[in-house]
Amino acid sequence: MQAGAGLTVDSAAGVVVSKSFQMRKDVKTRVRVRIQERLDELGMTARELGRGVGHDDAWISGILKGTQGLPWKDFDAVAEKLRMSPSELVRHEDAIIRELSPSEMRLLRHFQNWPSTIRDAWLDILEYFVGSMPDRDSEELIARVRKMPRSVRRPVLAWMFRRHCLSLTLAAQSQPEELGEFPRPEREQRDTQDDG
Numbered sequence: 001m002q003a004g005a006g007l008t009v010d011s012a013a014g015v016v017v018s019k020s021f022q023m024r025k026d027v028k029t030r031v032r033v034r035i036q037e038r039l040d041e042l043g044m045t046a047r048e049l050g051r052g053v054g055h056d057d058a059w060i061s062g063i064l065k066g067t068q069g070l071p072w073k074d075f076d077a078v079a080e081k082l083r084m085s086p087s088e089l090v091r092h093e094d095a096i097i098r099e100l101s102p103s104e105m106r107l108l109r110h111f112q113n114w115p116s117t118i119r120d121a122w123l124d125i126l127e128y129f130v131g132s133m134p135d136r137d138s139e140e141l142i143a144r145v146r147k148m149p150r151s152v153r154r155p156v157l158a159w160m161f162r163r164h165c166l167s168l169t170l171a172a173q174s175q176p177e178e179l180g181e182f183p184r185p186e187r188e189q190r191d192t193q194d195d196g
Helices: 027-042 046-052 057-065 072-081 086-090 102-113 116-130 136-147 150-174 186-195
Strands: 002-004 007-010 015-018
Touching: 027 046, 027 057, 027 086, 046 057, 046 072, 072 086, 136 150
Parallel strands: none
Antiparallel strands: 002 007, 007 015
């Protein structure tokens, strides 16, 4: 028995047995699936994408149904509108290598030059902040507040803070049994012990 490139050859029997390989999706399918997934992630409609790159509903519908592929001339515009690199649209799901943005490349250059103790500390910090990432609605709200002029931003932030504090207070008042008993100040505890 000899093996080579996915084939098994039994020379005594003169039989060639092929090994089955899992077929990768073709580029048209990968692009279609990746566009649909990204539209869902961004909460964007297909119509918004199509019109955002200068096409009508039938154009994007054909791409998403698989009846037509994404033309090369529209490739960069679609990737930009979806806020992803063009290479992300076509990469295989099992591909490890990704295209880096300029800021990611700068970060990687610094990271590679650091000693291992600093690398480990930075990874711990990054993992901590991943858990505190805002959801899409909060991210949009933060971006809108940042674009406001300072004269408007301060009163808006003050109002939002008061509303947040009020909602926390109301939640605490409406469900006291879930919060448990509040600890009494030490002076009150000493007064009750002296009485007893």
